[in-house]
Each structure stands twice: as C-alpha cells, then as structure tokens.
Amino acid sequence: MSRNIGCPQHEHAFSRRGFLAGSTTALGVAGGLQSALQAETVSAVQQQRKQVLQIFLQGGVSQLESWDPKPGTVYGGPFRAIPTSVPGVHISELLPLTARQMHRLSLVRSINIKINDHGQGRLFMERGRRAGEFPFIGSVAAKYLSPENNPLPGYVHFSTRGIAGDTAAFLGAGHQQLILDGEKVPPNLDRHSSLSETSATRRNELRMRLNDRFAVGRQKANVDTYSSSFAQAARLMERRHLFEGEISAADTERYGKHPFARKCVRARTLLEAGVTCVKVTHHGYDTHAENFNFHIEQLGEFDGPFSTLLDDLAERGLLESTLVIVHSEFGRTPKINVRYGRDHWGTAWSLAIGGCGIVPGAVIGKTNDKGTAVADREVDAGHLFHTYFQALGLDTSGDHQLDGRSVPIGDPAAAPIKELLA
C-alpha cells in the first residue's frame, strides 16, 4: 500500500474512519473527537510548551500614565504613583489591579527606538529590525515553538480593526497571523448548507486517493504541503468551539463585558488549547488631545481583564511557560500640548514583560527626572526581540535556515537584556 504517500497519517485515520462509519455513527465519531480534544488541552499544560501572550496597546500608551509615572514633575500630569506588589516599584494609579500583579511582571523603562511613526514603530517593535521584510514576534513563535502537526493556528491575533500585512515574511503563509475579532469564528469554518457530512467525507476521501496516486514518483514536499492544509482545515473545523460560544457568567463577571475583556477570555481559551502566540490588540491610545481623560478610560478597560488573565494563567500553571508582553509602537511626549494631549514619542518609554523565562519584579533602565530622555540602560526593539526569544529558549544568534540562504533570527547588531533573563 502506498497510502501514506502524500499526506499525513492523521488525516487518513480521521476521514477513513468517518467514511467507513457513515452518517449513522456520526455521533460516535464526534464523541471520539471530544475526548481527543480534552486530551490535547491537558497535554498543552503537561508538556509546558512555550507560548506567547502579546497585548498590543495600539496608538501608543503614555509611559507617564502607566509604567513610568513622574508625579509632581513638570510633565508628570495629574495622576499619582502607587506602590505595587514589588516593594519600591511604583506605577500609575490608573493601574491599581495590575499593580498587584507586579511580582509577576518586570518593566523596561529605557526604550529609545528613534521612531515617531505608528507604522514604522509597530514594525520595528514586532520585527526587532528597523527595516526589511522580517517576520513578526507571533510568526517567529509560531514557526519555532509550535509542535509538529499543531492542530491549531500558531498565531492568532484578536483585533477589531484588521491591520492587513504580511506578518510571516520569509517564514511562509503557514505562520501568518489569523486575525479574529473575538466575536465571529474564522471564515468558512462551517460546512456549506448544501453539503451533507456524508458527501463531504466521501469527496474528501476521494481527493486523498487522487493525491496518493499523483504523488508516486514526484517530489513529496508540495503535495504534502497541500494535503496538510486540508488536514489543518479539518482540525480547525473540529475546534470551532474555541472561537465562539457563550462566555460563562462567571468569566463575564470577572473580566467584564466590553470587547477587550471578551478578547482576553478568548485569549485564555486559545492559550489553554495550545495556540502558540495569542496577540490581543487594545485600540485607542493615540491621545493627541485629552490624554488624561482618555487614559482613565483606556487603562480602566485594560487593568481589570489583564490582571484577571494573569491570575488565570498563573492558576492554570501556564504563566511559567507563557511569555507575556504588553507594549505599544511608542510612548507619548512628556510635553503636554495645548489640547491636553501628548504626542508620538519613541525616545524614552516603557513596556511590561513577564512570565516564561523572565526575572519577575525587575525594573530595567530609567529615564531622567522629567522623563525627557533615557538616563540608563538604553535599549531598542532589537534588544527586546532578542530578549523575548531568549526567554522562550530560542537562540536568537542563530539563523533562520531558508532555501538557499540563512538569515539571522535577531539583529546581529543588538543583544538580549541579560538582566531580565531568568
């Protein structure tokens, strides 16, 4: 038998079973899937696979109203700094719940990316490279941290505004982000109404038989790639429940009802199920006017769900294998403009990081007293990129091995922030 030529065994096993079972025993098949699913959920925790939770505060959160408050200084703004669960570390009073999570997080307060443009800043923060077509954090994670034959997409991005663009670059579309809005399931996940399950199974079986015959005597790679895409599609269909379904009353109570809260609940579900990188974008930090009112609102939305999510990940034992990054494309100007706004500022700003492989409770670098420049331990997105992946156990001084070339994974001109690595 040459049956296993051309597509993975898993796909055959499934659909052949479905084919033989026919419609009368469909229930039995579904039952089998259910238990297979539970087994996978458990195994994601047991194996302690490395995962990434990336929270992107789109528009540029103000470092002065979040991680690096300067109360009582000329540009400090109206808010106080409050103590956190780490003695001596203070953050803005706009983050009271996150302050209690500080022992699980660390801060980098000395970022200078020298970019004040949304698009360029976002790309640099994602790619760790100032220029060029490099893969995003999520795509690199999907490529190197996903188990073989991952039944789930490696990189899911919850965003209500689809920011189109190639996140995978040379790693290939298989590691591209899957953008979801947190409410609807991915497109085409349901069998078309005109098609019965029997018919779908039968034609799929036929497709595989055709491929088996075609594959004989040819290079396997392309036939395999094509077959795997169908196998992965089938696995996604089986996991429809991960993308939708009611959020429980208890979770609604704890997380809240607004879209960012709901995305955080879904992010937890996907991380538990084994998606390698889940990115949640929280829109609306570009506060050129009314910076302070907007930050009350925005961080008010962020603070609760984010800290609840950290609690839940910790409780489920996932935090030690999940790298958590909270970042923007840049910070905001110390100088307050005439509209009570702060403008784009890539020169001296902060982010929070924690979980897998990161020393907890650390504060890296500092800005000067007025917050107008980095005073110590200046880093940029190149250093951060190395740090994320070193924490995840990937050697960023190594290369992406591509067809006919190798490309350094991290920028060779930058290095990880060693003090942050556990």
Next chain:
Amino acid sequence: MRVLQDPIRRSIVAFSWQPSARRVPGSVGLLVWGLLITGSLHAESAAVRHKPARAEERASADNSTGKTQSVVARKPLRHRVDQVIAARLAERLPALTAADVVPADDAELIRRATLDLWGVIPVADDVTDYLADNDSRKYQRLIDRLLTDPRHHHHLAAKLGITWMERRPDKHVSAADWTKWLTAQIADNRPLDDTVRDLLSADGSDADTRPAAKFLLDRNLDKDIVTRDIGRLFLGRDLECAQCHDHPLYDEYLQRHYFGITAFLNRSYVFNDKKKKRSIIAEKAVGVVKFASVFTNESGETPPRILNLAGIPDPPADKNPYVAKPTSAVAGVPKYSRRKLLATAVTDPANTAFRQNMANRLWAFVMGRGLVEPVDLWHVDNPPSHPELARLLGEELHRSGYNVQQFLRELLLSETYRRGSRVRAGVPVPADEHFAISVLRPLTPEQLTDSAFMAIGLTESTLQRVIAARKSKQPAIEHDVALQQAALRSEMNKLRAPFLKAFVDGPPTSRFDATAQQALFLKNGGLMATSLAPRSDNIIGRLQKQHEVDEIASTLYLSILSRPATSGEIEQIREYLREDDAELSTAERTLRLQELTWALLTSAEFRLQH
C-alpha cells in the same frame, strides 16, 4: 504507450550520454537522454518576431567576450541548454537513466505550456484536438500559437507586472493602466531592456510612459525601498543587509553597493502637482550619499554606481544648476540628473548582473525554478546550479536584443522543458535543481483561479454571453480573439476577486504557501458551492446529461486535469457512481458528480504545475 506511437517521439534522433541506457519494454527504439532533435524543430517559425538589426548591433557592440560573435552559425539555444543539462545530469546523477523518467505525454505538455504561456489550463477541446493531431511538428506549432496569441501577451504582462510591483496597492498609477502598458510592450515584443529603461526613467509627466513610472511613484520613491527592489528585481541581489553594514554573510554584498544605487535616487522626490492633480517625480541638484557601518568605524561616501562598476562622478558644480528650480509649486528639474543615469547604468552591457538576472528570472518563469534560487540571492555561496548555463542564457538574451519571445520560445522547445514530471516507481526522485524532471510547483493565485473557472465551464459560458451581448455594437468581436479576451477579462475580473483574495497572501513568492484558510475556502466557501450547482452551461449540467461512464470520465478528466482518464480511473468513476447497481436516484447521482468534480478540482494534480 500512446507516447511511443507519437510521430514526434518516433522521429527523435538521440545522442546518448548514458552508455547503459536501458531498453524500455515494448518501445520501438531506445529512449535516451541528450539532444533530442526532430528535424522539424530546426525550422524557425515566421510567426515569431525577431529583431535581426538590433541583435547584430548588439553582437558587434558586445565586448564582454572580447570578440565579435557570429549570430548565424550558432546552434539554437535550446540545444545548448539541453547539452548542459544532460552533461551535468550524467555527472551528478550517474545512476539515473533516461528510462527511469516517465516521459511527458502530449496532454501533459499542452497543459504545461498553456499554463506557462497563457496562465490557464487549456480548454478541453484544445486538448482533444492536440491529441488527435498527427503532424510531427505539432508541438512547435502549439508553442508558436501560444506565444503569438493575445492571451500570452496579457499573461506575461501580468506576470511581469506582479514581479515588479509585488502586489502593492495602487497609489499613483492604476493597475489597469500599468497592465495595459505592459501588455502593449509584450505584444510588440519590445526589447525587455527598453521596457526596464522606461520603468527606471519615466517621471510620470509624459502620458505615454506615465504607467511605467508606477515602479517609482507607487513606491513613493522611498529610497530604501527602491534601492532594495532595484537590487533584487534587476540585479538579482538582495542588498538589504548591506544597508546597515557590509553583509555579514555574503562577502560580496557591500554597503557601497547598496548606497551606490541609493545615490542615483537620493536627490529625487515625488512632487504633487496640485494644478494637474497628479504626482510626478522631481529632482534636486544637490545631495550626497554617506554611510557608516553599525558594526565598525568604517564609513564612506559614494557617487552613483552599480555594484563593482566605477562610480559616476558629478560634473563640476554649476552656479545655476537648474532647468526648473524646485519650489512648492514647481517640480525641480536639474541640469544634471543623477536619476536619469540610473536606467542606462542598470542596463549597460558592462553590468552583466542585469542580463543574468533577467535570463534567470525568465528561465524560472517557465522551468519552475531559477538556476539561481532564490532568484534574488545571487552570490558566491549561492551559485547557479549550472554556472555555464546561467552565463550562456544571459549572453544569449543580451545578444538577441532582449527578445523575450524568442528566448521563451527556445526554452519551451528545449528537451529540458519537455521532460516528464515523475520517475518510475522505486526510483529515487531527483532534486529539483537537476532539472531531470519537470519541477513540481504550485499554480499562482491567478493561474489557479483562471484554471478553476476554465475547468467548471465558467470561462466558456461567460465568453459566449459576452460575445452575444456585444456583437451588435461590435461585430468584430465574433472572430477577434484580442477583443474577446479583453471583454472576457473585464467580465471575469468581478468573479475572480473573491477567489484571488482567498489565495493571495502578500507579495509573490516561490514557496508553496498552502494555508488552512485556503483549504477551508475550497471545502466550505460559498463560491465553490455555487460554482458546483448544476447549470445548463457548467460542467455539472453537462455531466448530468451524460449517461455513459466513459463519456463522464472523459469530460471530467479533460476539463479539469487536461488529460484523458486512464482505464483504472474510468473504473473508479464507475464504482463511485454505483453503475453496477443502477440504483442511484437522479439527485444522488448529481451529488456524486459534484463530489467527483470537487475532488478533481482540489487534487494536487490540479493545484500544481507539473
């Protein structure tokens, strides 16, 4: 065994490089590698244009080989291609014999060539006619027909357009204008270097060449993006890393190469002409390019230069350096324009990187893989798989006056192009870079979309509808293929959009990026479901009317896979339709016909070029 009865095959004269070539059981003669020459292939087709005057001019001007070459006495390029491929095969894969490869049959060849030259599978009737044709020169006639048809001009233009613009969203010049301009270039068989010179020199102020300015305008003339893309697309060298330092891995990619290209561009900018409501390219008379390494203390300054060729120094400073001085209302035009030198410098015969890159990309276009692969990483650690061939192709393209049609024709007439696509069972599959068998590769999103529409009969039915609707106003449309195709395209574009959207994922790439989302689209998408609903003018409607299994199998396989079904496949269909039981209801039978159609459309055989 149909292959061996084919007159072309029987007339083959072979020079063997494989002394122990095995006898194929049942064959009429030895089938061996090497130069497979049918006498008829020597004949040149009058249908394919040549530019002898231009070519001779090139030959005598060509000092790259140090002597004047004769154009007439050369063996056709295709034979020299086959010679190199065969010689390297004998050297590198001595165990592989000719008999190990299953020869390509007529059906495979007409599918392969039509996909490569028209971007779509052949219509079923064309396959049937081709198989029935007993002319020993039918393959050459096929290639010439494909190459001179407007469908080829449009396909090659679209292909080049995507290669050069990499699916960027439109900014200043519409995709329609761009493709139209490129199609005219191809239809006239304009020398490719002339076309490239227009791309690099047009400033958008002249209506005739404004579409060409898309290359620079739609990149907003961002000097980093344009520098990198000129390196990749026209020199075959991705100099990106050399932007910040000499390349850490490739010794010959230097910062001065990167900034040498930048220096042609750094004085130019996009000027928004508010009066005429359009953007054009303007230029200042001053500006130098300096660079410093992020690793070392090295720094430098460079005038415009291409790779290792000499820099082009500016003329002595002029007190009044402008034809038109730049202001907010006036587009700057300097007396001495660095940017104007770019087009000539890139295409200059002394810059052999240009011809080799263009030849390598055209080779990859039809052979499925570059001699240098990836096509934009030409350097000492990633040498061509066949260095002498890479050189030869570049020289030939240059010598022919960048005659793309003639170049492609030679490649398609080569034995290398016509090789089979699989080896016999048990034989190790040779790696792609040997070109021992045809390279298996995915259809582009456009090829896939158009082929799927062709296979289900949508293209034919739309064409008939378009002709019927327009013939009273435009009588010529009944027989003018160019008119038909233009009308068909505008109609099909609406239908193509959702299909293309599902399969286009960023800039073009030679990787096969098959994603779960694409598979979901094919499995569950509404478009697939509605396309397979029975209609009088689609494949399901036709199949419903057919009662003999032979006939059904023939419709399915010829329409979708462009080949007749084998007896085993006919039996499989018989079984699938439960012919023996004769019990299936009409509805159940239709359902199974739809399943068969879907399975063939989603099969690897359909999805891949082979």
